Amino acid sequence: MANIITELEKTAIPSLDIVGRTAIYVFYSSYKYVRQLSRFGDLGYSSKKARYALLYVDTATLETVVPKLMDLHFVKAVKVSEFDHLDMDFSSAFQETIQEAKNQEAKKAVEL
Secondary structure, eight states, X not given: OHHHHHHHHHSOOOOOOOOOXXXXXXXXXXXXXXXXXXXXXXEEEEETTTTEEEEEEEGGGHHHHHHHHHTSTTEEEEEEOOGGGSXXXXXXXXXXXXXXXXXXXXXXXXXX
């Protein structure tokens, strides 16, 4: 029993760090090869009719995965999602919307 406890104490506990991931759209020629894409990341969605798959890959390994995907014989194109590069600060857009609403109210008041 003591041996089991010491062995459990020696085993490393993996950290629960949040790993960044990026979406990749893979356009393929045939649906029968879609299962092979799961070797490169998490397969989120695949469309049989439109012939594309959504694949989630760790951001750290993105630079090595994209060329490997392009080398596959059934892959036509690979597009990396631009969602990580979007500006998520909407405070200026919110202020512009409020200003436009105030201007429209002022125009209505002048017309009356």
